[in-house]
Amino acid sequence: MKAISGERKRTSRLKEKTLDGYNFAYLDDQTKRMIRRATLKAVAIPGYQVPFGSREMPLPFGWGTGGIQVTASIIGIDDTLKVIDQGADDTTNAVNIRRFFAKTAGVETTENTSDASIIQTRHRIPEVKLKSDQIIVYQVPIPEPLRWIEPREEETRKMHALTEYGVMHVGLYENIAHFGKVTTSYDYPVQVNDHYVMSPSPIPKFDNPKMDKMPALQLFGAGREKRIYAVPPYTKVKSLDFDDHPFEIESWSECCALCGSSSSFLDEVITDDKGSRMFVCSDSNFCADRRAKGHKGPGLPRKFEIKDVE
Amino acid sequence: MALLQESIDHIPLETGFDDPIYESQIVFRKILKVMSEPGTIKKIKNKLSAPAPMMRATAAICLTLMDFQTKVWLDLPQDSEVSKYLKFHTGLKLVEHSSEADFVVFFTAPAELPPLNLGTDDNPETAATVIIQTQSLDDIGKLKLTGPGIKKSRFLNAENIPASLWDHRVKANSLFPKGIDIILTSDKKLSALPRTTKLKMLKTIKG
Numbered sequence: 001m002k003a004i005s006g007e008r009k010r011t012s013r014l015k016e017k018t019l020d021g022y023n024f025a026y027l028d029d030q031t032k033r034m035i036r037r038a039t040l041k042a043v044a045i046p047g048y049q050v051p052f053g054s055r056e057m058p059l060p061f062g063w064g065t066g067g068i069q070v071t072a073s074i075i076g077i078d079d080t081l082k083v084i085d086q087g088a089d090d091t092t093n094a095v096n097i098r099r100f101f102a103k104t105a106g107v108e109t110t111e112n113t114s115d116a117s118i119i120q121t122r123h124r125i126p127e128v129k130l131k132s133d134q135i136i137v138y139q140v141p142i143p144e145p146l147r148w149i150e151p152r153e154e155e156t157r158k159m160h161a162l163t164e165y166g167v168m169h170v171g172l173y174e175n176i177a178h179f180g181k182v183t184t185s186y187d188y189p190v191q192v193n194d195h196y197v198m199s200p201s202p203i204p205k206f207d208n209p210k211m212d213k214m215p216a217l218q219l220f221g222a223g224r225e226k227r228i229y230a231v232p233p234y235t236k237v238k239s240l241d242f243d244d245h246p247f248e249i250e251s252w253s254e255c256c257a258l259c260g261s262s263s264s265f266l267d268e269v270i271t272d273d274k275g276s277r278m279f280v281c282s283d284s285n286f287c288a289d290r291r292a293k294g295h296k297g298p299g300l301p302r303k304f305e306i307k308d309v310e
Numbered sequence: 311m312a313l314l315q316e317s318i319d320h321i322p323l324e325t326g327f328d329d330p331i332y333e334s335q336i337v338f339r340k341i342l343k344v345m346s347e348p349g350t351i352k353k354i355k356n357k358l359s360a361p362a363p364m365m366r367a368t369a370a371i372c373l374t375l376m377d378f379q380t381k382v383w384l385d386l387p388q389d390s391e392v393s394k395y396l397k398f399h400t401g402l403k404l405v406e407h408s409s410e411a412d413f414v415v416f417f418t419a420p421a422e423l424p425p426l427n428l429g430t431d432d433n434p435e436t437a438a439t440v441i442i443q444t445q446s447l448d449d450i451g452k453l454k455l456t457g458p459g460i461k462k463s464r465f466l467n468a469e470n471i472p473a474s475l476w477d478h479r480v481k482a483n484s485l486f487p488k489g490i491d492i493i494l495t496s497d498k499k500l501s502a503l504p505r506t507t508k509l510k511m512l513k514t515i516k517g
Binding site (some may be wrong): 008023024029030032033034036037038039040041042044045046048050051074075081124132154157158161162193195196215217230231232233234235236295 | 330331332334335336338339341342345347374375376377379380412431432434435437438439458459460461475486487491504505506
C-alpha cells in the first residue's frame, strides 16, 4: 500500500511540475539508453572518448548540448541540479539550462554547490570541494587534445591506444623554448590513470589539480563532436609537464574585491575607461557564501587620477 | 490468427518495470555508481518479477540497458523462459556466439570465459559487458580491489565464482585498453568490476 501511494505522489508531482507533451528530461528513452551505455563504457575506460549518437537539442551546438544530453540521461526526479557558466549561476547559459531541466524533469535546482547532486558546468570547477555521490557534468567543445597537432581521427585513435603522446610534450617544450614557460592557461591537457591524455574542457588550469583524486564522478559531454568521456572518483589525473618545468597554476597579487578571498579563481573586471579594475571571484556561489559569513574585500577601486601632461 | 496465437504464447507472465522511464533511471544510477566505484554494492528496490534462474538485479540491469540495438548472449537456450522474457520486454537481439555479443549474461558463473569481444585498441568501448549471477555478494570478502574509483582499497566477496574465472579476467584485461567489464549480481544486489580494477585474492583459512 505504501509503495502505491508513493507512486501516486511521484506521478502527481511530475504532472504538476513538468511540461505537457515532453518526455521526462526531454530525451526519449531509446536515446537515453544509448547514452547510458556509452557513459558506462566511458567510466570503465577512464579518459577514453566514447563516440555516441548525439541528438539535436533545442539549443545550438556549442551551448552545452553534450553536457545537457549527459545530464538528461542520468537525472532523476529526486536529483538537485546546479548549473554554472564560468563559475556563475546567474549567466544566460546557466539560467536557461537550469530552467530547461526544472521544466522537463521537474527537478529541484540550487545555486549551493554542496546541496547539488548533479552539477553541470561550463568552464569551471566550483571552489568548494565536491563530495562522493555528487556528479559533475562538463560541457566540452573540443574533446580531442591531440586534434591541434594531428587532424586525422584515425591517427589520434592510434596515438591514444599506444599512449603515444610524445608530440604533446614537444608542444609544451616549444612553448617553454619561446616564452620560458608554458603559456597554455585553459584546456590544459591531463593524463588520466597513467594512460589516456584528455582534454579537461576549457577550465582554467587553476582547476586542473581539483580533478586529481576527486571524490565526485566526472562526466564529459561533447555534443557537436559526439563524444562522452569520464573520470571515476579517486582517479589519478596529472597535468602534463616536465621535471624541470613542473605544472603551475595561476596566482593573483590581488584578492577578491567583494569577499577578500585570496585562494579562489579571480576574474578581472574593468570598472571605467580610465584603467580602473577590480578582481572578483569567478565562483559566484562561493563569493556570496563568504560575504554572508561576514568576509569583506577592499571594494571598488579608487579612481586613477590622470595628471595632465604639459 | 496464427501470428496472434504465437505472440500470445510469447507473452511472459513475469512483469517488467511498472514505470519504465523512472525505474530504469533509478537502476541506471545504481549501475553507474557501482561501475564508477568498483566493489561498491547497491540494492535494487523495484518490484519486478523475473523467470528463474534470472535474479531480480539481473533483470533490472537487462531491462535498463538492453534494446533492439544490443546483441546479447545468454548461457541458456534461445527458447528458454528468460530469453522470451527479455525479448518481450526489451526487443534485444539474441546472438548464437558469445564473441558477437555486447552483453553476455551468465546465470551460473562459468569456470572460464567463452570467446568474448574484447574491443579493439582503437575502439575499446565495443568490448562486451559481462553480467554474472552469484550466490551472494558482500564486502567482507576474499577479493581486494584497487584501481580507479577506489580510494585505497575495497573488499568484495562473490560466492560460487571459480578462481579460474578471475585468472581469465586478468588475461583478458592485460591487453588494456581492450578488456571486459563485469557486473556481478546476487538477488537484489549488484556490484561491478570494470577492466581497470586490479584484483588480489586474499588467502583464507579454508583456502
